[in-house]
Every structure is written in structure tokens, then in C-alpha cells.
Amino acid sequence: MSDLKKLTPLPAEFYRRNTLEVAMDLLGKVIVRIYRNQMLNVMITETEAYIGDHDPACHSYKKFTERNRIMYEQGGKVYIYFIYGNYYCFNIVTGQKGEGNAVLIRSGKPLAGIEKMNNLRGHVKNIHDLTNGPGKLCMALGIDQKFYGDDVTEKKKIFITASKGLKSFTACSSRRIGLNKGEHLPYRFFIKDNPYVTLHKFNREIISETKIKL
């Protein structure tokens, strides 16, 4: 990846749109994480949308709590939660203030700082397993609860920047992984035939395909 000085965060307007559009448009974008003066880069390959208004799987569905309060802020804020006693999940709030929407960043392709990420993960055998899951991604990027409420439109410890080098790909949608509610909704998005995506049978149950040209 290129020089940090040349990288610009995607603007707030990018996130303050329809959550499903943002979830699909985040595919191919690059996470920039500054970890102890070293830059780590991961290209986003898989996302899931969560929409407070009508989505029973969403943490902000019909209720405001201490945990989900950041989801009601304007798009661009970071929502982190701790799950199953071990893992963090990294979400970006979308839409307008008061809506309660977010996109979960599920997987990515490591681009730079791979050795550091592998150290943080505890040395995986296959590079494909480095960041192909929401818990793994957070571990590899050193993301924890401290990032709750940060803003990815600011050029600080973590932000998202435009795709580099990727010309075109096919975006697929499927049901979301690991849910007991709202599992029928086609709110998961991933890059077709990309090896850095969660291994799951839903990868073979594609609901829609969209050709993307950058």
C-alpha cells in the first residue's frame, strides 16, 4: 500500500446513505489502521447490514441501551461490541442521527503489515485465515472496545479509504451468518470467488449478483 500521507478517509457523506448501499459499496474499500506507528491495510471483502427500523437481528431494534447508543449517531461512527466472551466485532454506523443502523465488517484481504497482523492473531497457518471473520479481523488489526465511538472519517488510528488497484468484481448478497432472528434478510454482501471471505454454506446460496466497475 502507498504512503500514509497520500491516503484520505472516505467522507462522512459516504456513510450517511441507505445502509444496504453502504454495505455493498464498502466492498473493495481499504481499512487503514495505524498500530503503534505501523500501517496495517486490509481490503474489505465481506460486510453485513443491520437496520434498526425493521431488522430483528439488529442490536438497536426497537430499543435504546447503553451498548447500542452510538448506533443512533450520524454515519461514520465506530460501533464495537464484545461477543462470546472472546471476540470483538467492528461496525460502522450508517445513515442519519436517530436511525440506529450499522454495517458489520466481517472479512478482508490483508494488503500491508501482514507480519504484524499474523503476530496479533497468534500465527495462523494459512494467510486466508488471517482476517476471514469478524472476530479474526479485529484481532489482526488490534481493534478493541477502546475504538467505540471513534470516527472513521477522521484520519486517526483507523479509517477507510478508496480502493487501489481493483478494477472490477462481482458483489453477491446472501443471508447473514450466525443469527437466530432476521436470518431470512439478504443483508450480507461479499466479493464473489474471493478466498478471504468467511467459509459458509451461504456462499453457495447467493441471492443476487451485482457487477461493480471502479
Place this chain on the structure above:
DNA sequence: GACAAGATTAGCT
């Protein structure tokens, strides 16, 4: 205070 559920993962069969 107690208790059940959970947007996961690694490891084993």
C-alpha cells in the same frame, strides 16, 4: 443479584 443469550472461533471427529 441472578440468569440466559449471543452479529464467534478453534479444534476435534
Place this chain on the structure above:
DNA sequence: GCTAATCTTGTCT
């Protein structure tokens, strides 16, 4: 494919 590990959060008493 199946399951244990592990603990925060939300909800109820």
C-alpha cells in the same frame, strides 16, 4: 459437521 470455551450485556426479580 459438532461443540466447548468464555464473559459482557440486557432483562427480570
